[in-house]
Structure formats: C-alpha cells, structure tokens
Amino acid sequence: MSAPNSSLRPGPSATETLQGRSPEETRPGSSESEAPEWRGRFPYNEIISLLDVNRPLNLAESTSRDLTVGELLDLAGLERIRELKLGYSRSAGAIELREAIADVCKVPVEQIITTQGTALALFLLAFEVCRPGDEAVLATPCFPPSRDSLLGVGVNVREVRLSFENGYRLDLEQIEANLSPQTRLVSLASPQNPSGVQVTRADIEGLLVLMKKHSPEAILFIDETYREATYGEQAVLDSFAALDPRIVTGASVSKALGAPGLRTGWLTVADADLRARLTVAKMNTVISGSVLDETLAAVLLRRRDGVLAPRRRLLAGALEELAAWCAGEHKRIEWVRPDAGALCCLRLRSDVFDDVAVSRFWDVLPDYDLQLASGAWFGENSRVFRLGFGYLPPERLGSALSALSSALDAVAA
Known part of the structure; x- marks a missing residue:
C-alpha cells in the first residue's frame, strides 16, 4: 500500500x-x-x-x-492477451487461475474461490461464517482488516495478544481460554503481519484438537499471504490448506510476488456448503473478479518460480x-x-x-x-x-x- x-x-x-x-x-x-x-x-x-x-x-x-506491467507481460503465456474478452469472470474465479492456485496449495481445484485480494476474503468469511453475537478468536497483533471486518459485521472478537517478549509465538493456552461453544471462527496468520513469525504445524495440530473439544462448530482461518516470501535458498513451508477440512486458508499475489495492484487473492475451502455460501456472498458483493487481473495473475502464478x-x-x-x-x-x-x-x-x-x-x-x-x-x-x-x-x-x-x-x-x- x-x-x-x-x-x-x-x-x-x-x-x-x-x-x-x-x-x-x-x-x-x-x-x-x-x-x-x-x-x-x-x-x-x-x-x-x-x-x-x-x-x-x-x-x-x-x-x-x-512488479511492473512490462515484467509481467514478458512472462511466457500472455501472447494472446489482446484476444481476451472483457466479460464477466466466473463467480468462483477463472478456471485457469483456480487451477494455478490449486497447484500452489496442493488441493483440488473445486476448493478454490478467488477474491479481490485477501482483504475481500477476510470480509466474506466474517460476513458468512459469523452472525451478530457469534464469537471469533483472533491472534493479534494482526493485519487490521482481520479484526475490523469481524467488528464491522457485529462479531464479538476475543483477542489473544501474542507478545514481543515471547517472539510473537502462538500461545495455545491463551487461545484455549478464549474458545467457547459460541466460537465460529479462529483467525491467525502464518507468517504473521506485522512480525513475519510463522506458526508451526505442531501448533496448528494442537489448536485443532482444542477447537474440537471447545468449539466444534468453528473453522480455522490461516492467512498465508507471506508464505512464499522466504530468504535465499530457505525452504518454503507447505500450505496448511490440505491439512484438515476445518482449515480455510487465504493468500494473494500481492506480497511475495509484488503484484498488489492486480487485486487477486483466494480462499481454499474444503467444506462444500461453506464454499457455496462464500461464492454466493462474493456474487452479491463484487459479482466476479476482473478477467484481466485474473488472467495476468494466473500466468504470474504459473511462472512464479522465476x-x-x-x-x-x-x-x-x-x-x-x-x-x-x-x-x-x-x-x-x-x-x-x-x-x-x-x-x-x-x-x-x-x-x-x-x-x-x-x-x-x-x-x-x-x-x-x-x-x-x-x-x-x-x-x-x-x-x-x-x-x-x-x-x-x-x-x-x-x-x-x-x-x-x-x-x-x-x-x-
């Protein structure tokens, strides 16, 4: 920004x-x-x-x-961009883009919904998963829309404040103390914004156990926007998208790939009912994504290694x-x-x-x-x-x- x-x-x-x-x-x-x-x-x-x-x-x-437009247009796969028809895209997103995202996240293509950046994904989740009076547990500090989308739709937010002194590591005891039968959403990021600290697979598995015990109707949202922005030859951690059907992940081409102006992000949603509701919610807010943005983002994701x-x-x-x-x-x-x-x-x-x-x-x-x-x-x-x-x-x-x-x-x- x-x-x-x-x-x-x-x-x-x-x-x-x-x-x-x-x-x-x-x-x-x-x-x-x-x-x-x-x-x-x-x-x-x-x-x-x-x-x-x-x-x-x-x-x-x-x-x-x-990233510049010139750098993007130089990528192989955009030779026929002039023939692109500027009609509506599909509500769930262009199939070429969803296929590229599915490959990145290692989930079936039908589990992908594209969004205008991760920001729209945050709003759609808050609006559709929760109702006024429901509770959401949120790990903070966090990207402001992660909290403010929930507040904007009337959700009771229970913040779990991670500490600078503890290196912003996830505190499962704090989270457990805030879970309840009214919890509908548990939200965190890995890597976190603003700290860049990642959450371990062991912590996510432990959190899922706690959610099953205390909040059986809740889903776990993991914002993975910075996941591929690693350093040098450092290994990239796999997405949590395929770990458990209760997990919804979100990400975009904005950060690691440097293309926030394309306004292209996504959700991975294993639950078919929730996926359908989110798609209808997207249709009623933005109808669909931009076919131009989604075409460019698909090529960018296919060529992301370079x-x-x-x-x-x-x-x-x-x-x-x-x-x-x-x-x-x-x-x-x-x-x-x-x-x-x-x-x-x-x-x-x-x-x-x-x-x-x-x-x-x-x-x-x-x-x-x-x-x-x-x-x-x-x-x-x-x-x-x-x-x-x-x-x-x-x-x-x-x-x-x-x-x-x-x-x-x-x-x-």
Whole structure:
C-alpha cells in the first residue's frame, strides 16, 4: 500500500479504534469536541494512510518491490492477451487461475474461490461464517482488516495478544481460554503481519484438537499471504490448506510476488456448503473478479518460480543488512527476527525512550523522509513499529536505516 507524500503519524490504538474515535481525537492537544465522532461501521485505522503516503525512505511497506506491467507481460503465456474478452469472470474465479492456485496449495481445484485480494476474503468469511453475537478468536497483533471486518459485521472478537517478549509465538493456552461453544471462527496468520513469525504445524495440530473439544462448530482461518516470501535458498513451508477440512486458508499475489495492484487473492475451502455460501456472498458483493487481473495473475502464478527466486535473494541480503543494523543499535532497539516475509517488528527500548520520546520519534520521521508502520495499527503500541525491508531498492535500504539512526539520535538527545 503506497502513494504520494504527506505527513504521517501513527493512528489510534486498538482500544481507541474499537471505541470509534477518529484519528484526530488521539492526537495531543485535541479534545472530543474538536473532532467529529467516527461513524463508519468499520473501525477507522490509520493504516489507510499507506495508500496516500509514500516518503522517499519508505520502510512501512510489507511487500517486496512492485512488479511492473512490462515484467509481467514478458512472462511466457500472455501472447494472446489482446484476444481476451472483457466479460464477466466466473463467480468462483477463472478456471485457469483456480487451477494455478490449486497447484500452489496442493488441493483440488473445486476448493478454490478467488477474491479481490485477501482483504475481500477476510470480509466474506466474517460476513458468512459469523452472525451478530457469534464469537471469533483472533491472534493479534494482526493485519487490521482481520479484526475490523469481524467488528464491522457485529462479531464479538476475543483477542489473544501474542507478545514481543515471547517472539510473537502462538500461545495455545491463551487461545484455549478464549474458545467457547459460541466460537465460529479462529483467525491467525502464518507468517504473521506485522512480525513475519510463522506458526508451526505442531501448533496448528494442537489448536485443532482444542477447537474440537471447545468449539466444534468453528473453522480455522490461516492467512498465508507471506508464505512464499522466504530468504535465499530457505525452504518454503507447505500450505496448511490440505491439512484438515476445518482449515480455510487465504493468500494473494500481492506480497511475495509484488503484484498488489492486480487485486487477486483466494480462499481454499474444503467444506462444500461453506464454499457455496462464500461464492454466493462474493456474487452479491463484487459479482466476479476482473478477467484481466485474473488472467495476468494466473500466468504470474504459473511462472512464479522465476519471479520469486531473485526476490528471495534480495530479501535475504536485505534481512542480513537489517540484522547488522539492529546489532549496532541494540542499546536503543529490540527486534524479533522474522521467519519469512519482507517485514518484522522492532521496538524502542523503554530504558532509553520514555513515552514523550516515543511520541517525538513519530513526529520527526518526516524530517528524515522516513516512513514506518506504527504497532498501534496492528493492535500493539506505538513503541513497536513494523519495518519493511524488501520494498526499497537494495542501494537505498542502507540510507533509510542510517536516517532511522539519525531520527533516534534526535529524540534520544
């Protein structure tokens, strides 16, 4: 998510967002009488600003560099693109695209529903799986629409807050304490956004046992958007899609492949009844996907190995450069090293930066042409921030990290 320059501050915390406050009401010196009450059915989250702000040293993005149309059109398989008819696609998605996704996820093609990015998938699941008053258990911090889609359709969300101190590892005891017969959806991501931490197969198997015991009607949603964004020759973990029929997975071509502008994602759904309901829900919201986007995405997925390999090498180099910077800044910065994805979580050390200094840190970033993603957007606090290390060209990452050190100097003085 990126766009032109403007000022950017971290938005409201999760608590403030849930209370329906506008971003202005969270800023120092403002009062509730000075800003209108937020009236949207979906909570406001300042992550929307990433669509309007793109500073020169953008460390807020969680994707690798954007794929260009030229690079995409150079892939074999698009020779007849001029003959493509711009009619409707199928509600479940173009068969060529669904076949490509099925190969990626190792499930039958009939289990695939395409969506406009994983974001639509999150909404369709929230809208169709849950009814007002139902409960959903959500592992946080998380991608804001993972929570806000549930809240927008009236679901009671029980958050399981994973901790920076524990490396954002899944806590099955916490999850079990929040499961109930009213739970209809358990939602998590692997790798997580914003931390890049993966969930183990053993944890998923243990979670399924707990769900069978406490929440037999619930499904488990796993967001796998960053799964293929690995580092160098690191092995890619298999999708969880085929592990158990209670599992629904979602992903897209946005992050690892660098094509968020295609707005093409998917769900894998083993249960035929749920799959039919989701397809009807999709038809009643967007009718179908774009035939142009789906055709391009199908070719991209079929040729993904050639696209992913150089990106993985770049991510591996960027991660090592970031690791070296974090080691040099260890007296001021803590971090959780990611397992995959072009993103990770860093934290301003509390023994160096008090709350006033943290606020000043966000204020001075524009002075250094820097952009970061506040932890408050994801359900953390503003002392934590998501840093994306794959979006900038390699020759600019060092400059961005140096500028970040300068910003730390400015607020620590």
